[in-house]
Amino acid sequence: MAKVTLNDITKVYRGGDDGPVEAVSKANVDIKDEEFVVLVGPSGCGKSTTLRMVAGLEEITEGELYIGEDIVNDVAPKDRDIAMVFQNYALYPHMNVYDNMAFGLKLRKMDDEVIDKRVKDAARILSIEPLLDRKPKELSGGQRQRVAMGRAIVREPKVFLMDEPLSNLDAKLRVQMRAELQRLHERLQTTTVYVTHDQVEAMTLADRIVVLKDGIIQQVDDPITLYNDPNNMFVAGFIGSPAMNFLDAKIIEKGDSLAITGEGFEVTIPADMSQAMKTLQTYVGKEIVFGIRPEDIMDVDLMEEEPEGDVVKSEVEVVEPMGSEINAHVNVGGQTIIAIVDSESDIEVGDTKELSFDLSKMHIFDSETEEAII
Numbered sequence: 001m002a003k004v005t006l007n008d009i010t011k012v013y014r015g016g017d018d019g020p021v022e023a024v025s026k027a028n029v030d031i032k033d034e035e036f037v038v039l040v041g042p043s044g045c046g047k048s049t050t051l052r053m054v055a056g057l058e059e060i061t062e063g064e065l066y067i068g069e070d071i072v073n074d075v076a077p078k079d080r081d082i083a084m085v086f087q088n089y090a091l092y093p094h095m096n097v098y099d100n101m102a103f104g105l106k107l108r109k110m111d112d113e114v115i116d117k118r119v120k121d122a123a124r125i126l127s128i129e130p131l132l133d134r135k136p137k138e139l140s141g142g143q144r145q146r147v148a149m150g151r152a153i154v155r156e157p158k159v160f161l162m163d164e165p166l167s168n169l170d171a172k173l174r175v176q177m178r179a180e181l182q183r184l185h186e187r188l189q190t191t192t193v194y195v196t197h198d199q200v201e202a203m204t205l206a207d208r209i210v211v212l213k214d215g216i217i218q219q220v221d222d223p224i225t226l227y228n229d230p231n232n233m234f235v236a237g238f239i240g241s242p243a244m245n246f247l248d249a250k251i252i253e254k255g256d257s258l259a260i261t262g263e264g265f266e267v268t269i270p271a272d273m274s275q276a277m278k279t280l281q282t283y284v285g286k287e288i289v290f291g292i293r294p295e296d297i298m299d300v301d302l303m304e305e306e307p308e309g310d311v312v313k314s315e316v317e318v319v320e321p322m323g324s325e326i327n328a329h330v331n332v333g334g335q336t337i338i339a340i341v342d343s344e345s346d347i348e349v350g351d352t353k354e355l356s357f358d359l360s361k362m363h364i365f366d367s368e369t370e371e372a373i374i
Helices: 048-053 097-106 111-124 141-153 171-189 199-205 223-230 233-238 273-281
Strands: 004-013 019-029 034-038 062-067 082-085 161-164 190-196 208-213 214-221 245-254 255-260 264-269 287-291 297-299 312-322 325-332 335-342 352-357 365-366
Touching: 004 048, 019 048, 019 062, 019 111, 019 161, 019 214, 034 048, 034 082, 034 199, 034 312, 048 161, 048 190, 048 208, 062 141, 082 141, 082 287, 097 111, 111 141, 111 171, 141 171, 199 223, 208 223, 208 233, 214 223, 214 233, 223 264, 233 287, 233 365, 245 264, 245 335, 255 273, 273 365, 297 335, 312 335, 325 352
Parallel strands: 034 190, 034 208, 082 161, 161 190
Antiparallel strands: 004 019, 004 062, 208 214, 245 255, 245 287, 255 264, 287 365, 297 352, 312 325, 312 352, 325 335
């Protein structure tokens, strides 16, 4: 087991018509021993490049990479004591499951008895013991992914690296395999660095999440902190499904309080939110971005009590039944937002609905820097 430390890690690709391209810029992350850290972000954000630099498959342009206490910038991948699970499984088609899992150990000329024990132990952990004599073509996608993980487990490495290992699976199997990965990590307690573009996967698996955009780390935090206290609009919009709603607005004074006003809506900040008002006092008269998550918007018609604050009128544009709830796309002053309402609602396209925002859960962002204010 080992910690992994990225100290100002930078990757620059030279050449091309546009000149040098900085794929990863001064990445700083301290991954603790036995921690499960997920790198997440949209395509092209630098997450896989970062993982490949940890693996030694990409050369580091600047910075230092530590595995344990050792700098490994110039250490060959085979000598870093890491094991990698790839998106496409990368199994040898002519070998059966047993030989696929044992191959790396045989290359290291390990004792046959040790190899046999490790392979069978890993097969038992992953529930693939009946599959050891089968070839990859005889396996389902989920079974192939278990074999790929088994091949990594038998190495007993210091660090597991996983590059979107579930992206080739169907939705139901991905959910099942996420649970398998959680159980596996609880059992093995091996430091794991995991790459995905799926923020739900990141939220459910990670001890901590590293959010990247354009090669720059935006925030490193545990999933709940990322969700409740995003550093900026990008993190706020990326973490959470459906994504946070953003409305262009302005802070104004309203009697002894402050209000958030925008095209088609105005909501007064409750008196008991004194800290928020104190923070926003310097933004009076300025443009801001008001953020509210879909689950923090209530349909007034379904509320048991009258809403305490202001209501916002909206027109329903799209209704998406999700089973236990409905995602309603509504228009507020020319801006479309999503509200999650109870499945018992009789909401229909074209309806005019009154909505109530839970302002205790609101987020305010600077319209120029997009950084969080509250």
